[in-house]
Amino acid sequence: MFEPITLARLNKLVNERGGKCLSTEYINKYSKLVWQCKNNHVFEYNLFNIWRGAWCLKCKKLKILDEINEFVKMYNGKCLSLTYKQKNSKLLWQCKNNHEFIQSWGNVLKGNWCKKCKKLEQFEEIKEIAKNHGGICLSEKFTSNTVALSFKCKDGHIFKQLSDNIKKGNWCKKCISNEKLKDVRDIAIKHGGLCLSEIYNENTSKLNFKCKYGHIFKMTEDNIKKGNWCLRCEKKENKIKYYQDLAQKYGGKCLSEEYLYRFYTLKWQCQNGHIWETLPYEIERGHWCRRCADDTN
Numbered sequence: 001m002f003e004p005i006t007l008a009r010l011n012k013l014v015n016e017r018g019g020k021c022l023s024t025e026y027i028n029k030y031s032k033l034v035w036q037c038k039n040n041h042v043f044e045y046n047l048f049n050i051w052r053g054a055w056c057l058k059c060k061k062l063k064i065l066d067e068i069n070e071f072v073k074m075y076n077g078k079c080l081s082l083t084y085k086q087k088n089s090k091l092l093w094q095c096k097n098n099h100e101f102i103q104s105w106g107n108v109l110k111g112n113w114c115k116k117c118k119k120l121e122q123f124e125e126i127k128e129i130a131k132n133h134g135g136i137c138l139s140e141k142f143t144s145n146t147v148a149l150s151f152k153c154k155d156g157h158i159f160k161q162l163s164d165n166i167k168k169g170n171w172c173k174k175c176i177s178n179e180k181l182k183d184v185r186d187i188a189i190k191h192g193g194l195c196l197s198e199i200y201n202e203n204t205s206k207l208n209f210k211c212k213y214g215h216i217f218k219m220t221e222d223n224i225k226k227g228n229w230c231l232r233c234e235k236k237e238n239k240i241k242y243y244q245d246l247a248q249k250y251g252g253k254c255l256s257e258e259y260l261y262r263f264y265t266l267k268w269q270c271q272n273g274h275i276w277e278t279l280p281y282e283i284e285r286g287h288w289c290r291r292c293a294d295d296t297n
Helices: 007-015 047-051 057-075 105-109 115-132 163-167 173-190 221-225 231-249 280-284 290-296
Strands: 032-036 042-046 090-094 100-104 149-152 158-161 206-210 216-220 266-269 275-278
Touching: 007 047, 032 047, 042 047, 057 105, 100 105, 115 163, 149 163, 158 163, 173 221, 206 221, 216 221, 231 266, 231 280, 275 280
Parallel strands: none
Antiparallel strands: 032 042, 090 100, 149 158, 206 216, 266 275
């Protein structure tokens, strides 16, 4: 047989929770009743919700605050708020360095904590990187990743750079330019020439050079490092090789090592050891050693 709902039954139901029913009349399971929890918080709920496990929201939120404070012990911080509404509600926090800040519990769960401390940590990291480069960070504070900081390199150059770029390994552009310019100058010297440029911009910008024959030309750092050099000299080198190959067809050789221009004589030697000088275009026309030709006649 169905047992009627009485106030005694209601109190028995919530005794396990340390609470009691304060209402003096019960109408039905959907009518609101007044309840009191073990912490003396008074609230209203219908019996249906109580059966489903609903109870004191204040206690529930206080329990969440306890759990929150337990969680932020990992940061050596604490939650200063005395009330909790929901995960996205703003709460007051205090970090280990006593900075107070506002943040939702949801964001703290995602790893967001004291911004001041984060900036200080980032600033210390940047200063350490500068130190490893043999330089120093001249800025007194770190604002954000989008605000450039001032630095001084080991050679005394003062420059500005974003913190993210510093973390990626970027440093003093002037030093890098000087180092790259030195590399290019060394390559030019190996070619017997010179790099005339005093300033290096980037590897796609053309620099000024002078070869050992005085030809002045422009070329990028990339092309120089790939082995490219004076195009005029290169054409002449190709030309002298052409005449050396042509002489071999006659069984002789071209003794000249460089080609200057079309109307400059080159030195030749035939297969019989005769040596003479003549214009290269004469050889192209089929004229070879005259002494050999005279002997034949």
